[in-house]
Amino acid sequence: MxxxxxxxxxxxxxxxxxTYSLIGIGFTLVFGVMQKINMSYAAGSxxxxxxxLVGPQLLGLPPWSVFPLSIAASGxxxxxxxxxxxxxxxxxxxxxxxxxxxxxxxxxxxxIVHSTAGMPQNYPxxxxxxxxxLGDFILRADLMGVxxxxxxxxxxxxxxxxxxxxxxxxxxMAQQPVAAQLCGMRLQAVNGLTFVIAGxxxxxxxxxxxxxxxxLSPLIAGPITVKGLIVTVIGGxxxxxxxxxxxxxxxxxxxxxxxxxxxxxxxxxxMLLLFVFLVLRPGGLFSGARGRD
Amino acid sequence: MRKAALLLSSAxxxxxxxxxxxxxxxxxxxxxVKGFGAKSGVVRSFGINSEAAxxxxxxxxxxxxxxxxxDGGTGKIExxxxxxRCTAEEGISVVRxxxxxxxxxxxxxxxxxxxxxxxxxLQKKAGDATDSGLQFPIFTDVAIKGxxxxxxxxxxxxxxxxxxxxxxxxxxxxxTKPELNSIFAGVEENFAHSxxxxxxxxxxxxxxxxxxxxxxxxxxxxxxxxxQQVREIKAASPDILAIAAHPFTTCGVLKEMRRQxxxxxxxxxxxxxxxxxTLQGCAKEADGIxxxxxxxPVTQTAEAAAAQAAKYNGSLDLHSAATYENxxxxxxxxxxxxxxxxxxxxxxxxxxxxxGLAALKETDxxxxxxxxxxxxxxxxxxxxxHAKDGKWVVLHNPVTN
Amino acid sequence: MDxxxxxxxxxxxxTLLGLSAYIVLQTGQVSLAQAGxxxxxxxxxxxxxxxxxxxxVPAMLAAGLAAALMAxxxxxxxxxxxxxxxxxxxxxxxxxxxxxxxxxxxxxxKGGVKIGPLGGEGFRQIRWFPENGWTSLEVMLFxxxxxxxxxxxxxxxxxxxxxxxLHAVGEDEVAAQSVGINLTAVKVTAMTIGGFxxxxxxxxxxxYTTHIEHLNFxxxxxxxxxxxxxxxxxxxxxxxxVAVIFVQGFLVEGLRFLGDWRNLLFGALxxxxxxxxxxxxxxxxxxxxxxxxxxxxxxxx
Numbered sequence: 001m002x003x004x005x006x007x008x009x010x011x012x013x014x015x016x017x018x019t020y021s022l023i024g025i026g027f028t029l030v031f032g033v034m035q036k037i038n039m040s041y042a043a044g045s046x047x048x049x050x051x052x053l054v055g056p057q058l059l060g061l062p063p064w065s066v067f068p069l070s071i072a073a074s075g076x077x078x079x080x081x082x083x084x085x086x087x088x089x090x091x092x093x094x095x096x097x098x099x100x101x102x103x104x105x106x107x108x109x110x111x112i113v114h115s116t117a118g119m120p121q122n123y124p125x126x127x128x129x130x131x132x133x134l135g136d137f138i139l140r141a142d143l144m145g146v147x148x149x150x151x152x153x154x155x156x157x158x159x160x161x162x163x164x165x166x167x168x169x170x171x172x173m174a175q176q177p178v179a180a181q182l183c184g185m186r187l188q189a190v191n192g193l194t195f196v197i198a199g200x201x202x203x204x205x206x207x208x209x210x211x212x213x214x215x216l217s218p219l220i221a222g223p224i225t226v227k228g229l230i231v232t233v234i235g236g237x238x239x240x241x242x243x244x245x246x247x248x249x250x251x252x253x254x255x256x257x258x259x260x261x262x263x264x265x266x267x268x269x270x271m272l273l274l275f276v277f278l279v280l281r282p283g284g285l286f287s288g289a290r291g292r293d
Numbered sequence: 294m295r296k297a298a299l300l301l302s303s304a305x306x307x308x309x310x311x312x313x314x315x316x317x318x319x320x321x322x323x324x325x326v327k328g329f330g331a332k333s334g335v336v337r338s339f340g341i342n343s344e345a346a347x348x349x350x351x352x353x354x355x356x357x358x359x360x361x362x363x364d365g366g367t368g369k370i371e372x373x374x375x376x377x378r379c380t381a382e383e384g385i386s387v388v389r390x391x392x393x394x395x396x397x398x399x400x401x402x403x404x405x406x407x408x409x410x411x412x413x414x415l416q417k418k419a420g421d422a423t424d425s426g427l428q429f430p431i432f433t434d435v436a437i438k439g440x441x442x443x444x445x446x447x448x449x450x451x452x453x454x455x456x457x458x459x460x461x462x463x464x465x466x467x468x469t470k471p472e473l474n475s476i477f478a479g480v481e482e483n484f485a486h487s488x489x490x491x492x493x494x495x496x497x498x499x500x501x502x503x504x505x506x507x508x509x510x511x512x513x514x515x516x517x518x519x520x521q522q523v524r525e526i527k528a529a530s531p532d533i534l535a536i537a538a539h540p541f542t543t544c545g546v547l548k549e550m551r552r553q554x555x556x557x558x559x560x561x562x563x564x565x566x567x568x569x570x571t572l573q574g575c576a577k578e579a580d581g582i583x584x585x586x587x588x589x590p591v592t593q594t595a596e597a598a599a600a601q602a603a604k605y606n607g608s609l610d611l612h613s614a615a616t617y618e619n620x621x622x623x624x625x626x627x628x629x630x631x632x633x634x635x636x637x638x639x640x641x642x643x644x645x646x647x648x649g650l651a652a653l654k655e656t657d658x659x660x661x662x663x664x665x666x667x668x669x670x671x672x673x674x675x676x677x678x679h680a681k682d683g684k685w686v687v688l689h690n691p692v693t694n
Numbered sequence: 695m696d697x698x699x700x701x702x703x704x705x706x707x708x709t710l711l712g713l714s715a716y717i718v719l720q721t722g723q724v725s726l727a728q729a730g731x732x733x734x735x736x737x738x739x740x741x742x743x744x745x746x747x748x749x750x751v752p753a754m755l756a757a758g759l760a761a762a763l764m765a766x767x768x769x770x771x772x773x774x775x776x777x778x779x780x781x782x783x784x785x786x787x788x789x790x791x792x793x794x795x796x797x798x799x800x801x802x803x804k805g806g807v808k809i810g811p812l813g814g815e816g817f818r819q820i821r822w823f824p825e826n827g828w829t830s831l832e833v834m835l836f837x838x839x840x841x842x843x844x845x846x847x848x849x850x851x852x853x854x855x856x857x858x859x860l861h862a863v864g865e866d867e868v869a870a871q872s873v874g875i876n877l878t879a880v881k882v883t884a885m886t887i888g889g890f891x892x893x894x895x896x897x898x899x900x901x902y903t904t905h906i907e908h909l910n911f912x913x914x915x916x917x918x919x920x921x922x923x924x925x926x927x928x929x930x931x932x933x934x935x936v937a938v939i940f941v942q943g944f945l946v947e948g949l950r951f952l953g954d955w956r957n958l959l960f961g962a963l964x965x966x967x968x969x970x971x972x973x974x975x976x977x978x979x980x981x982x983x984x985x986x987x988x989x990x991x992x993x994x995x
Contacts, residue, residue: 005521008524009521036778037781084969089968095719098724099920099924099964103963103968104961105961107965109961110333110957110961113334113957117338119338119569119570120540120541121573122573130554131553131554138553142552209517213518214545215541215574219335219514220517222515225913226785226913229782230782232782233782237779255518255520255521258521263482263512263522264483264513264796264814265793265797268793274786278779278783284779376953376957381903382903385902386697386701389696389697389701389830390697390947392696393695393697406909410818410904410906416824423825424825425824425828426824482814483796483908484814485815485816489815
């Protein structure tokens with residue numbers, strides 16, 4: 001295992017890490033607005049990716065239709081999660097929301113398993129060309145494509161949040177819900193909208209994960225949820241730039257740990273990385289706007 | 294008031310639910326054989342196929358007159374399939390539920406990680422009065438991890454001997470392709486079955502056939518990134534790559550190999566991966582992979598059985614074929630041992646079935662006769678299949694060739 | 695009947711798991727690490743009865759103490775994080791414990807056969823109960839004796855000064871601090887007690903299933919641990935027991951007759967339950983009504 005191998009591991013990890021960033025952003029968006037975690041977020045994103053497969057498999061549409069369908073489906077699922085797990089539960093019961101989103105996670109998982117009999121489903125790649133060779137390093141062309149799409153999605157999200165009225169309403173509701181409502185914004189509408197936006201983003205993440213792996217399987221939901229949560233915490237709850245950086249970091253780190261040690265111990269080191277952050281920087285890389293728990 | 298009503302209705306529903314769990318259907322001269330396995334999670338298709346195979350076999354037996362009981366009566370096999378969700382707790386719970394009722398014997402489980410704890414719960418030596426383990430015969434169809442039936446004298450398995458199959462496969466490969474000398478593996482480290490099959494079976498068998506073992510690359514069952522492992526494969530540049538993993542990661546590795554342009558002269562896979570899932574996930578990349586299996590529709594009985602299982606929305610593969618065979622073997626054992634299937638002879642019937650299964654030296658299978666070992670395992674006829682054009686095609690049948 | 699005894703055993707050790715999270719939840723900490731302490735209890739007890747030949751009761755106590763020690767060590771760094779960060783930190787810890795056991799080999803040869811935990815393959819043949827001839831009924835009674843003792847201890851705690859201190863810390867840390875309560879001591883103590891209870895539960899689990907492996911102690915189990923007290927309501931110990939009976943007795947076993955639908959209903963009913971009763975099955979109002987009911991009975995007698 002030479003230096004080249006370690007660098008290669010880091011590069012691979014950075015490219016795949018953008019998907020973790022997207023999932024982390026999704027968790028952090030919902031947290032920023034509602035001060036609660038949506039545990040079923042990753043499962044919802046994957047469910048959206050599965051829904052996208054309906055296009056080519058059942059409706060006979062061309063393969064690329066999977067991507068827009070996945071994204072749209074995830075947005076819809078995001079809104080459904082808002083309705084069933086957040087809308088009617090009082091704000092003062094955070095534990096109830098935690099549990100209801102866990103229930104939703106189990107439900108989404110079961111629906112996926114039932115409709116596919118648990119079998120892995122083929123998912124098209126973003127770009128199926130040959131890998132790009134740069135000296136000793138190989139860059140997977142499709143991961144470059146995934147990286148690009150994720151970066152574009154993040155840019156669009158930031159543009160939405162900071163350059164549009166819709167985005168301003170979301171941020172206002174997150175920072176000062178009472179004042180925002182006094183200004184005439186409707187709490188339920190804006191919160192629902194946030195979930196839709198997070199859902200759309202999750203749809204991109206789910207579609208990109210499917211494209212990067214080449215297959216969708218119910219097995220993916222669990223590890224992505226855990227890693228997404230770790231990314232959110234390392235980045236700082238409520239901070240989008242934090243989630244972006246943390247996602248790349250976790251992606252690179254886990255690959256590096258795997259190269260340095262072995263695959264069975266890899267995740268222990270990822271956990272240790274999280275603990276190091278929690279001990280040294282409990283607020284995360286960039287503490288959220290309010291810094292509250 | 295509303296809350297009280299809600300609480301009361303919830304309590305009533307809970308009570309009704311538990312009551313429904315309690316009342317088994319009132320049975321007449323039914324021979325109750327239950328199946329159990331995974332109908333949830335990634336292994337759901339196994340459970341669906343096993344259930345279909347069981348129902349198909351039972352229907353055939355019942356239509357041909359059922360089971361001849363010791364006192365001259367006829368018993369109709371009644372089948373029910375219970376979901377254990379591939380968890381040890383539920384597996385044990387399900388079996389205890391069956392054992393508390395009129396079930397005579399159970400076929401299952403699907404998952405090896407359920408079978409191991411379950412067999413530990415059974416009485417270790419039949420008739421040992423100091424051992425309060427469960428006295429209930431289990432005839433396994435799918436759980437394939439090596440050496441499990443040893444755990445208890447009430448546990449019997451009809452699964453192919455991976456040790457036998459891979460030893461013979463490696464020998465055949467060396468014979469027909471003498472230019473292949475080295476083997477490297479990819480192993481799913483956190484799944485007991487995959488892990489055991491490489492370290493305990495393939496890694497031992499390969500040197501005996503004259504193949505040089507160059508090492509192994511490891512990953513986890515749920516991993517999605519195999520770049521590093523494929524680089525290790527490339528560095529080892531083996532002639533043969535053995536992938537001891539299930540379809541999801543098998544396909545992941547094969548796709549990564551295609552991306553990195555890593556080729557080997559021969560691919561060998563895990564028995565469980567000779568299924569639809571692998572072809573669904575990566576038919577193109579898996580083309581040519583050779584897997585030993587104990588089932589393919591190559592005989593008339595096999596084809597007929599496959600058609601019947603299809604009627605119940607299941608497909609026959611090496612796992613569900615064993616379920617099918619098990620029902621017939623049990624019918625034979627029950628008739629030979631003189632089972633009565635009366636409500637008051639349940640435990641006596643179970644002991645007869647256990648004795649009968651233990652006494653078997655050979656059984657009928659869909660591909661021919663299987664031998665039974667002293668360890669309560671099976672040595673089944675097998676053949677090698679390989680993936681060709683999106684289908685599993687027989688590559689070589691050691692029995693006929 | 696054997697089935698009901700075994701169901702009662704399952705409800706028993708799940709109750710212990712739930713109670714271990716309950717006591718920690720009283721101080722306002724949501725801990726997803728209880729499955730990790732459960733795992734420690736399971737492995738330690740298993741190794742003591744199988745490898746060292748100990749009797750089950752001292753093995754259980756030792757396992758509980760080992761888990762409690764670990765919980766104490768976790769309790770200190772846990773103080774640095776609050777709220778949802780703690781949830782994720784404890785989740786990560788639980789996973790780290792699971793991964794430790796995934797990599798843990800300790801086999802000794804006994805009579806020509808190697809026994810003990812073997813990493814990914816798990817730890818088999820933990821057969822203390824059947825080897826010592828315990829019937830299902832006896833095991834159930836034993837399990838519920840342990841559960842009853844723990845429940846009694848927690849119920850008494852709820853009513854004691856210590857319980858008031860726990861609730862104070864859970865309700866409002868700043869206010870509690872301002873009346874002189876030592877937050878560190880209270881939170882770490884609660885964590886330690888929770889670890890001990892989880893260790894007891896784990897030891898019973900190991901001897902129930904006779905074979906344990908790292909995958910048994912995954913995130914799902916950790917989630918169940920906090921699900922029970924949250925579903926049951928944090929006002930009363932009995933809420934957790936009711937929740938365990940609801941989940942294990944009704945959702946898992948009772949709904950079996952629904953076949954495939956059971957799994958779908960599992961998640962759906964949890965979502966529904968949380969929408970209908972966000973403070974748990976036995977929330978403050980119900981707890982008061984039950985208390986009044988029992989008081990009325992008491993006074994009449």
